[in-house]
Structures are given as structure tokens and as C-alpha cells.
Amino acid sequence: MTPKPRSTPNPTPKSFVPHGFSPVMLIAIATLTFLFLSPFQKFAQGQQAPGQQFRMGERIIRVAEPGQLADSVNVWGDVGSPGRYLVPKDTRLPQLISYAFGPGTLSNQQTQLDWSKMRIEVNISEYSSDSGMETLTQFKYRMNEPLPEGMRKFKLENNQVVALQVKRRPSIIDYAQVIGPIISLVATSIILVERL
Known part of the structure; x- marks a missing residue:
């Protein structure tokens, strides 16, 4: 009896998303990281207002x-x-x-x-x-x-x-730059709390 060659199924590609994290959570974390590090990058480059x-x-x-x-x-x-x-x-x-x-x-x-x-x-x-x-x-x-x-x-x-x-008087863009990161932080916190 000749042994039959075994067919191995194609391995499924591994996901780059760590266990327990959804892609939405990773996007939220990346956004928060960018928002918090942007002022430090400007400071490091000496581009303060x-x-x-x-x-x-x-x-x-x-x-x-x-x-x-x-x-x-x-x-x-x-x-x-x-x-x-x-x-x-x-x-x-x-x-x-x-x-x-x-x-x-x-x-x-x-x-x-x-x-x-x-x-x-x-x-x-x-x-x-x-x-x-x-x-x-x-x-x-x-x-x-x-x-x-x-x-x-x-x-x-x-x-x-x-x-x-x-x-100068603050414009709508100034208010958006202050309120936007706060809303993003609250939304990300809610997503993280629901996942835990």
C-alpha cells in the first residue's frame, strides 16, 4: 500500500490585530497618540506659536x-x-x-x-x-x-x-482644535470600557 500524500490546508493569514483588540480600537488609539504627540513634535522642532x-x-x-x-x-x-x-x-x-x-x-x-x-x-x-x-x-x-x-x-x-x-479673537477653528481632542478622548474611553 502506498501512502497517500497528505493535503494540508492553506494556512490562514495571521491578523496583525493583537488578541482582544478590534481594528476600531487600534484606530482610536492611534488617533489619540497622534493628537497627544503633535504638540510635543512642534515643541521639539521649535515651531511654537x-x-x-x-x-x-x-x-x-x-x-x-x-x-x-x-x-x-x-x-x-x-x-x-x-x-x-x-x-x-x-x-x-x-x-x-x-x-x-x-x-x-x-x-x-x-x-x-x-x-x-x-x-x-x-x-x-x-x-x-x-x-x-x-x-x-x-x-x-x-x-x-x-x-x-x-x-x-x-x-x-x-x-x-x-x-x-x-x-486676536478666537475663531471656530480654535474652538474645534480644543473640543475635538476632548470628544475623541471621551469616545475612545467609552469604547475601551465597553470592551473590558
């Missing part, structure tokens, strides 16, 4: 010519080039903002915002060692409006701190 970059001057920028009387002024906040500026005496506030490459833009890969809807707040802080008090001068305006009264002629003095902040 300008509104979140409030840093003190890291360097000294000389605008005044050597030998010229100069004031040292700090420029912080939403400007193109924050730092400590050595500017000629009698420099006006708009000139200093121009030296710092103007107000920073609020934009990312998804949106380019309309400048006319943005508000700019300029705070000039000065410490008086005689009285021990800090004085604050503030100017607020929109980009499509003329400069506030007194800003064009505001004379800078030594050791003042000029801080710019660019603001």
Missing part, C-alpha cells in the same frame, strides 16, 4: 554707532527679533519696534490670519530706584488703525522694558 514665545532678550543688538550716546532697552514678546537693544538717544518707540522687525505674525501651516483683525498691545515698563515703584505705559491698537496718541512721540529711556503682544 508666536503668542507662546515670550522670552527675554538672549543677545545684545547694537543700533547706535560706536561712540554715540545710547540707551539700552529690552524688547520682549511677539516681535521678529527680541533682545537687548543699544539705540541712539532720543529714539522713539515706533523706531525701536522697527529695529526689532515689527510685531510677529500669528500664523501656522493651516491659516494665515488677517492683520486687520489683530490687536497689538505695547507695554513700556520702567523701574524707579528712587521710589522703588514700577511704572507702566500702555498702548493698544489694531493694525488697520493709526497709532495711538502719544505712541509716535514716546521717547525711550535707559533700561526700559518694551513688551509687545499680538492678540
